[in-house]
Amino acid sequence: MINNIKKLIKNKEAQKQFIKYLLIGGSTAVFELMLYAFFRKVIRFDLTLSNVTAVAIATLLNFILNKGVAFKGSSNFFHSLILYIILFCLNTIFSTYAIALMVQYGVLDILAKLITMALITIWNFILYRKVIFK
Incomplete structure (x- = not known):
């Protein structure tokens, strides 16, 4: 595992992927927080429904962006x-x-x-x- 991490650190393509991965993760985390606040404060869902809905939507978006942008698998x-x-x-x-x-x-x-x-x-x-x- 340590050798894999060392190889990834030296790999320029992996470095670019990691930056994209972090940007996607950070932006979907902010999006999740905004959705949560919207569901709680505007639509007035209860806490659990607001959280589960926000997590589900943000997780799906994170998957789509990582598959299509960061990892292009x-x-x-x-x-x-x-x-x-x-x-x-x-x-x-x-x-x-x-x-x-x-x-x-x-x-x-x-x-x-x-x-x-x-x-x-x-x-x-x-x-x-x-x-x-x-």
Whole structure:
């Protein structure tokens, strides 16, 4: 895994992909937050419905943009989508438990969230590049 990361760091194409990946992730995160606020404040959905709807829409947009812009894979759309959803679910489970564990050991929850987000960002990029959008 460390060797793969070192190769990716030196690879110019991978560097460009990573920048696109980060821009897409950042913009869809902002979009998700805006959707959440819209559903909560304008449409007056309850908290859970607002969050689930915003996450679902932003996740779909993130998938489409990553497939079409950052990774431009020729992979089967539905195959990639299934793998993407599985990874999304695993990341959600991991982050939920990792944050809870770190908080239990005295780490501030926001710091624990940032640590898990950083880890997920790194391995998602590798998995998107090597598996999901290949």
